[in-house]
Amino acid sequence: MSGAPAPPVLDVRGVHKSYGGTKVLHGVNLTGHAGDVLAVVGANGAGKSTLIKILAGAERMSSGELRLDGKAVALRSPHDAHTHGIRTVHQELTLVPELSVTENLLMGHYPRMLGGLINWRAAHARARVLLEGIGYGAIDPRTKAGGLTVARQQMVEIAKALVDESGEPRVLVLDEPSAVLAGADLDALFTLIRRLQERGVVIVYVSHRLAEVTELATTIVVIKDGRVVAETTPRHTDENEMIRLMAGRRPQQLYPDRRTDVGPELLSVQGLGRPGEFDDVSFALRAGEITGLFGLVGSGRSELAHCVFGARPAAEGTIRAEGSRTDRFRSPRDAIGAGLALVTEDRKRTGLVLGLSTEDNIGLTTLRTATRGPLVDTARRRRDALAMTDRLDIRPAHSLRLPVRLLSGGNQQKAVLAKWLLTSPRVLLLDEPTRGVDMATRVEIYRMLDELARGGMAVLLISSDLTEVLGATDRVLVMREGRIAAELPSDRTSEDTVLAHAIGHAA
Numbered sequence: 001m002s003g004a005p006a007p008p009v010l011d012v013r014g015v016h017k018s019y020g021g022t023k024v025l026h027g028v029n030l031t032g033h034a035g036d037v038l039a040v041v042g043a044n045g046a047g048k049s050t051l052i053k054i055l056a057g058a059e060r061m062s063s064g065e066l067r068l069d070g071k072a073v074a075l076r077s078p079h080d081a082h083t084h085g086i087r088t089v090h091q092e093l094t095l096v097p098e099l100s101v102t103e104n105l106l107m108g109h110y111p112r113m114l115g116g117l118i119n120w121r122a123a124h125a126r127a128r129v130l131l132e133g134i135g136y137g138a139i140d141p142r143t144k145a146g147g148l149t150v151a152r153q154q155m156v157e158i159a160k161a162l163v164d165e166s167g168e169p170r171v172l173v174l175d176e177p178s179a180v181l182a183g184a185d186l187d188a189l190f191t192l193i194r195r196l197q198e199r200g201v202v203i204v205y206v207s208h209r210l211a212e213v214t215e216l217a218t219t220i221v222v223i224k225d226g227r228v229v230a231e232t233t234p235r236h237t238d239e240n241e242m243i244r245l246m247a248g249r250r251p252q253q254l255y256p257d258r259r260t261d262v263g264p265e266l267l268s269v270q271g272l273g274r275p276g277e278f279d280d281v282s283f284a285l286r287a288g289e290i291t292g293l294f295g296l297v298g299s300g301r302s303e304l305a306h307c308v309f310g311a312r313p314a315a316e317g318t319i320r321a322e323g324s325r326t327d328r329f330r331s332p333r334d335a336i337g338a339g340l341a342l343v344t345e346d347r348k349r350t351g352l353v354l355g356l357s358t359e360d361n362i363g364l365t366t367l368r369t370a371t372r373g374p375l376v377d378t379a380r381r382r383r384d385a386l387a388m389t390d391r392l393d394i395r396p397a398h399s400l401r402l403p404v405r406l407l408s409g410g411n412q413q414k415a416v417l418a419k420w421l422l423t424s425p426r427v428l429l430l431d432e433p434t435r436g437v438d439m440a441t442r443v444e445i446y447r448m449l450d451e452l453a454r455g456g457m458a459v460l461l462i463s464s465d466l467t468e469v470l471g472a473t474d475r476v477l478v479m480r481e482g483r484i485a486a487e488l489p490s491d492r493t494s495e496d497t498v499l500a501h502a503i504g505h506a507a
Contacts, residue, residue, distance in 0.1 A: 007070030008033050009202045010171050015064035017050050017226075024050045025226045027064070032171070032219075034200035037193065039207065039217035043246045043438040044408035045395070047226040048175075048206055055173050055204065056088035057081035068170065085170035087161040089177055091206075091409070091436050092348055093153050097146025101156055102127040104145050105163050130163055131155075135188030138298070150345050150432075151180040151297040151464065158189070172196060173204040178212060179435040180345065182464035183296040183499055190216065208438050209465070210239040222246060247440050254443060255471040256450035258491060262474075263287030264322070266458040267340070267427045269308060272317030277303040278482035281317070285427055285458035290449055292469040292490065293462040295479030296502050301462050302345055304479070305429050309342040310335040321427065336365070339426035343416055343433055345462075351416040354405035358394065359385040361404045362418045388418035393444065410441035417448070428452065431462040446472050466495040478502050 012030035016023070025047050032038045042048050053059035054066075057075040066073055068084055075081045081088070095104045102124050111122040127141035136155045145153060158177060162168060174193075178186055193203055193216060207213055213220060214234040222230040222245045230237075230245050267285040272278070278300035285291055295301040306312045308319055310329030318327040321338040329335040332342070344350040352361050362385040363370060370381045385400055392414040399407055404415055413433065420428065430449075434442045449472065453459055463469045469476055470490045478486040478501040486501040500506040 006034070008067070009069055009200070010204075011067040013065045013067070015051070015054060015066070016062045017054065017059065018062045023226065028223070028226070028228055030204070030221060032202035032204070034202065035197040036218045037197060037203045037205055037216050039205045039213040039220045040223060041207070041210065041213060041220065041242055041246060042223035043440055044410035046223045046246070048223055051223070052088065052090070052173055052175050052206065055081065055086055055171070056090075057086070086173065087169040087171070088173040089157050089161045089175060091176040091179070093150070093157060093346070095145040095153055095156060098144060100142055100144055101139060101148070102141040104156060105130060105141070105160055131159055134159055134162060134192050149297055149302055151185060154180055155185065158192070168196070168199065169201060171202045171204065173206075175206045176208065176436045177205075178207060178209060180432055180464050181297070182294075182466065183502060185297050208436065208442070210242055210439070211467070213242070214239070224248065243439050246438070255446055259288060259290070259450070259453055259474060262289045263456060266322045268318070268320045270318045272304070272307065272319065273315050274303065274307055274312065275315055278479070281484055283477055283484060283487075285460055287456045287458055288453050289475070290453050290459040290461055290473045292473035292476040293460055293479065294464070294466065294469045294476055294498055294502060299479040299502065300482040301479050302431055305342060305431050305460070305462055308335075309340055309429060311342070336423055341420035341423055341425035341428050343420060343428070343430040345431040345435065347412055347416050352404050352412060355403060357401055358389070358404045358407065358415050359400040361415050362388055362422065365419050365423050384422055385418070388422065392418055392448065394418065409436040410438055413437055413441070413445070417445070425457065427458045427460070429460045429462070432464065433461065434463070434465070434468060466498055470495065470498065480504055
């Protein structure tokens with residue numbers, strides 16, 4: 001006679017969560033057996049982040065039950081979750097920028113010599129083995145974490161969740177782990193997930209990239225307004241149906257129709273170089289056109305954007321904007337004065353001041369111009385911010401007075417866009433503008449970029465999402481090892497072709 005079936009590794013039952021009188025989760029259930037990949041999808045504000053915080057021990061449920069291997073557990077802190085084998089990789093990075101990769105990975109578990117001193121040679125060697133073991137051996141463990149690109153910081157975050165004296169986790173929660181990964185880096189993440197599946201780890205995978213969800217998931221859980229509205233499998237659903245369930249309506253056309261009227265050159269970059277990052281880069285941005293920029297981690301795409309914007313000095317080459325007399329911008333102020341704006345890839349570190357209100361964040365770029373004599377014209381700033389929240393549909397309706405950290409990821413990104421649009425730029429540089437943003441908000445962003453281009457703006461869209469970089473643009477520049485490897489028409493190019501140029505395997 002066979003024994004009773006093993007209980008689920010993870011069993012979340014009837015979880016409710018309220019903040020004051022506001023109910024955020026309404027009886028959420030989530031069940032995962034050994035080796036399951038539970039994909040949790042939903043629009044921004046659906047309750048996914050709250051559920052993740054409860055699993056991580058950062059928030060306590062108002063009511064409900066959480067069982068691990070059939071036993072009820074109470075998670076009162078992140079330490080409790082860690083002790084019970086639940087590890088969480090949050091969308092927002094938690095690395096200490098001034099410490100090395102090794103220090104971030106092994107914090108509190110350093111190998112020591114006689115006398116108690118840290119054996120740094122052994123520590124770096126151990127960190128390298130750990131990174132190689134999960135497919136991220138290209139990262140130098142001696143490098144300061146803050147000096148890595150956001151994509152490589154994300155890899156270190158994942159590695160950090162798997163490094164522990166007590167062994168591998170029983171449950172690994174991944175919140176948008178692939179948002180800035182592409183190519184071999186994305187393949188390494190998928191390989192790692194499948195390896196953990198084979199060892200019986202339950203993966204809770206939260207992502208807005210629905211193609212990944214259908215590829216990886218054993219079960220798909222759709223959350224809307226704090227409730228589970230569907231539990232299905234990849235065999236029984238598709239991306240359009242998931243969008244319908246998340247939004248409560250049929251999806252709109254994802255990408256706007258192509259633009260055909262291209263105007264004059266608004267920005268010219270010639271022979272731009274910065275040692276160790278990129279070399280001899282030349283391209284032009286034209287009015288009425290959206291240009292994509294794609295490259296794998298380490299290709300130099302984000303560093304190039306910062307250099308064009310004057311945030312990093314170039315060693316050689318020229319950057320000329322229409323009407324500007326300078327050959328290069330020596331500071332972001334110079335670039336802004338010449339009509340440029342840059343939406344950075346890490347909105348919480350370099351795009352927003354999280355402790356300030358949404359209104360104050362939107363007004364940051366116009367502090368010098370929104371004045372009345374020596375004082376800030378607060379009435380004008382409020383009118384400008386209100387106009388932008390209406391234009392971009394930033395929610396909730398009273399978001400202007402709220403600290404911007406309380407907004408969902410999609411609405412935070414809209415606040416960053418609003419801040420820069422107030423400067424009336426002619427050239428808009430966007431680095432991963434849809435990272436951590438739900439599909440409905442992505443559609444809004446794509447339509448807004450289309451309107452800006454049709455209004456005569458030049459747009460550079462940097463993205464690691466191949467579907468996005470072809471669907472939302474008119475042409476694509478592909479970077480490889482710090483150089484422009486190809487310039488391709490978006491409507492006559494496949495994802496495979498772009499990736500082949502990015503890795504140097506193009507015919």
